[in-house]
Every structure is written in C-alpha cells, then in structure tokens.
Amino acid sequence: DAKTTQPTSMDCAEGRAANLPCNHSTISGNEYVYWYRQIHSQGPQYIIHGLKNNETNEMASLIITEDRKSSTLILPHATLRDTAVYYCIVRVVNQGGKLIFGQGTELSVKP
Amino acid sequence: GAGVSQSPSNKVTEKGKDVELRCDPISGHTALYWYRQSLGQGLEFLIYFQGNSAPDKSGLPSDRFSAERTGGSVSTLTIQRTQQEDSAVYLCASSLAPTAAIYEQYFGPGTRLTVT
Numbered sequence: 113d114a115k116t117t118q119p120t121s122m123d124c125a126e127g128r129a130a131n132l133p134c135n136h137s138t139i140s141g142n143e144y145v146y147w148y149r150q151i152h153s154q155g156p157q158y159i160i161h162g163l164k165n166n167e168t169n170e171m172a173s174l175i176i177t178e179d180r181k182s183s184t185l186i187l188p189h190a191t192l193r194d195t196a197v198y199y200c201i202v203r204v205v206n207q208g209g210k211l212i213f214g215q216g217t218e219l220s221v222k223p
Numbered sequence: 224g225a226g227v228s229q230s231p232s233n234k235v236t237e238k239g240k241d242v243e244l245r246c247d248p249i250s251g252h253t254a255l256y257w258y259r260q261s262l263g264q265g266l267e268f269l270i271y272f273q274g275n276s277a278p279d280k281s282g283l284p285s286d287r288f289s290a291e292r293t294g295g296s297v298s299t300l301t302i303q304r305t306q307q308e309d310s311a312v313y314l315c316a317s318s319l320a321p322t323a324a325i326y327e328q329y330f331g332p333g334t335r336l337t338v339t
Contacts, residue, residue: 146327150266154332154333155227155314155316155330155331155332155333156266156314156316156328156330157330158327158328158329161327199266209254209256209271209318209328210256210268210271210279210282211256211258211266211268211316211328212268213258213265213266213267214265215265216265
C-alpha cells in the first residue's frame with residue numbers, strides 16, 4: 113500500500129472549516145483514499161473515502177487532486193467534538209482490506 | 224443496530240499468564256480484524272479473518288499470539304505467557320466484505336491490556 117504523509121498536528125477555531133492535507137504521491141490506480149479518525153480512548157471511526165472524484169457526506173468532504181497525489185479532508189464547521197487524530201490511508205482493493213495506519217494528524221479544535 | 228463489542232474492557236494480568244480477548248462483530252459482517260495500539264504508538268494490524276479462516280496473519284508479533292473465529296462470528300485473540308511489552312489497547316473491527324473498497328471497517332471500543 114502507498115505511504116501517506118500528514119502534518120503531525122493542526123489547530124482550528126470552533127465553527128471554522130478544518131482542512132486536513134494528505135500526500136500520497138505513490139498512490140496506484142487501484143488504491144482508494146480513506147479517512148478515519150480516533151477520538152481519545154475510542155476506536156477509530158470511518159469518515160469518508162474516494163477514488164478520484166470529490167466526495168461529500170454528512171461528516172466531511174474529500175477533495176482529491178486530479179493527479180491523485182494528494183487529498184484534503186474538510187470538516188466544514190468544526191466543533192470541539194471533532195478534536196481527534198485523523199488518519200489518511202490508501203488501500204488496495206482485493207487484498208484483505210487491512211488498514212495500515214500512519215501517525216495521523218492530531219486536530220485540536222479550540223473555542 | 225449493535226456495533227462491534229469487545230470484552231473485557233480492561234484486563235490486568237501478571238507477566239507470564241495467558242489472556243483471552245473476545246470480539247463480537249456486527250451481525251452479518253464476514254470480515255473481522257484485530258489491531259493493537261501501544262502507548263504512544265500508532266495502530267498496527269495483527270490478523271484478518273474472512274469467515275472462519277485467517278488468510279492474513281502477517282501482523283501477529285510472535286507465536287505467543289493466536290486467534291480463532293468460530294461460526295463466522297465471535298473471535299478470540301489469545302496471548303500466551305504475556306510480557307510487559309504486550310500492554311496495549313487491542314481493537315477489533317468488522318466489515319461486510321474485505322475485498323470491496325466501499326465497505327468500511329467498524330471498530331469496537333477496545334480492550335486495554337496491562338501486564339504487570
């Protein structure tokens with residue numbers, strides 16, 4: 113699976129959009145981009161995934177660049193409860209589906 | 224509906240003892256995964272089940288670790304002769320189908336294992 117690079121930490125003001133970047137320059141054509149988050153002392157939670165088109169759901173939006181070498185997770189109106197570690201993962205289909213977690217970005221939403 | 228459940232939530236054991244950790248996946252989920260998260264470390268994959276078979280055991284750190292799944296449902300992770308470095312949060316996840324990218328994994332709350 114391709115390696116991802118994320119900033120170690122980020123701050124965001126409550127109510128503002130949080131934009132979390134991820135680089136995956138060696139991504140292959142059959143690899144999806146997944147985002148999970150882990151709130152302190154809880155198991156990881158799926159947020160969103162995409163292949164090459166931008167995606168939006170009730171939690172977030174995912175913007176993938178045209179060359180697919182990077183992506184951005186957008187939380188449109190961050191709340192204090194969005195404080196968590198956010199993991200960007202690229203995953204090959206048809207290989208068992210195990211997730212390879214990096215260090216992630218620790219997002220702190222501040223009042 | 225019910226999510227992934229794990230038991231016990233906390234386990235303290237003495238070095239050298241065996242422990243069993245249990246995972247109840249979401250009903251109907253054929254794929255089941257075990258991960259662990261050590262203090263200050265990231266999440267690392269341990270083993271994956273498709274039904275009752277384990278096609279990927281590549282993450283098990285030593286032969287003291289084993290896991291089984293019965294009836295395509297409940298799974299047990301066993302650690303024999305526990306060591307202090309086994310202290311971690313052990314997380315279980317399940318998904319509908321491991322080979323379909325659209326099926327995300329749902330994680331349980333984890334079992335916090337402390338080896339004294």
